[in-house]
Amino acid sequence: MSGTLLRTARLDVRRWRDADAPRVLDLHSRPEVVRWLGDDVAPMRTLQQACERIAGDNGVADRPGRGHWAVEVRESGVVAGSVMLVGLPGEAELVQIGWHLHPDCTGRGYAREAAAAVLEHGLRQLPEVLALTHLDNYPSQRVALAIGMVDAGLTERWYAGPSRLFRAAP
Ligand SMILES: CC(C)(COP(=O)(O)OP(=O)(O)OC[C@H]1O[C@@H](n2cnc3c(N)ncnc32)[C@H](O)[C@@H]1OP(=O)(O)O)[C@@H](O)C(=O)NCCC(=O)NCCS
Known part of the structure; x- marks a missing residue:
């Protein structure tokens, strides 16, 4: 389908559509999701x-190796969440991969399936991809390790307070 970046065994990684707005609001209005997404991200309130x-x-896909995509479960058409390759705060030439799922789509391997494909895509165009997690975000750290990223320890370089840093290179 037009706008589809990647197809994995179960998932389409694609551009967002206007019709996704209610699902985006449902996802981003949840404190249990946004509490892990950067410094003081406020829950979304409106369509x-x-x-x-x-x-x-x-609009993130305006530079090579960047993008922020919807992850759609092909069988059901449900948007499970998102995967992104975006610049780091204050150092946009450095790219981090990120992921978040709606709670009704966790525990099925969707994040690592989509992230593995997006990481491979990114590393075709970038010299390195980083990932940053809160120290106690163990589900996210398991995704990073599952897709072959290497634990590079703690850093306070880009976000307030310490983050755990993961790296991948071609
Ligand atoms: C981080 C986050 C995406 C991880 O979600 P997740 O469901 O644990 O990750 P996956 O989709 O890769 O699923 C892996 C889990 O599904 C299970 N699973 C079930 N079926 C599976 C399958 N077919 N393949 C792989 N794993 C499967 C795995 O055992 C694993 O569970 P475990 O970690 O308890 O062993 C999710 O917790 C989230 O969105 N959190 C809020 C936002 C967030 O923290 N984003 C990251 C900021 S750094």
Whole structure:
């Protein structure tokens, strides 16, 4: 389908659509999701914010090796969450991979399946991809390790407080 970046065994990694707005709002309005996403990210409140988010996330793909995509379960058409390759705060030439799932889609391997494909895509165009997690975000750390990233220890370089850093190179 047009706008599809990658197909994995179960998932389509694709551009966001306006029709995804209710799902985006459902995902980003959840404190249990946004508490892990950077410094003091406020939960989303309105469909208008979701539409703006969709436009912004689709706009990330304006540089090689960057993008912020929806992860759709092909069999059901449900958007499980998102995977992204985005610049680090204040150092946009450095790219981090990230992921988040709606709680109704965790525990099925969707994050690592989508992230593995997106990491491979990124490393075709980038010299290195990083990932940063809160120290106690063990589900996210398991995703990073499962897709072959290497634990590079703790850093306070990009976010307030310590993060655990993961690296991958071609
Ligand atoms: C981080 C996050 C995406 C991880 O989700 P997840 O469901 O644990 O990760 P996956 O989709 O890769 O699923 C892996 C789990 O599914 C299980 N699983 C079930 N079926 C599977 C399959 N077919 N293949 C692989 N794993 C499968 C695995 O055993 C694993 O569980 P475990 O870690 O308890 O062993 C999710 O917790 C989340 O969105 N959190 C909030 C946002 C967030 O923290 N984002 C990251 C910021 S750094």
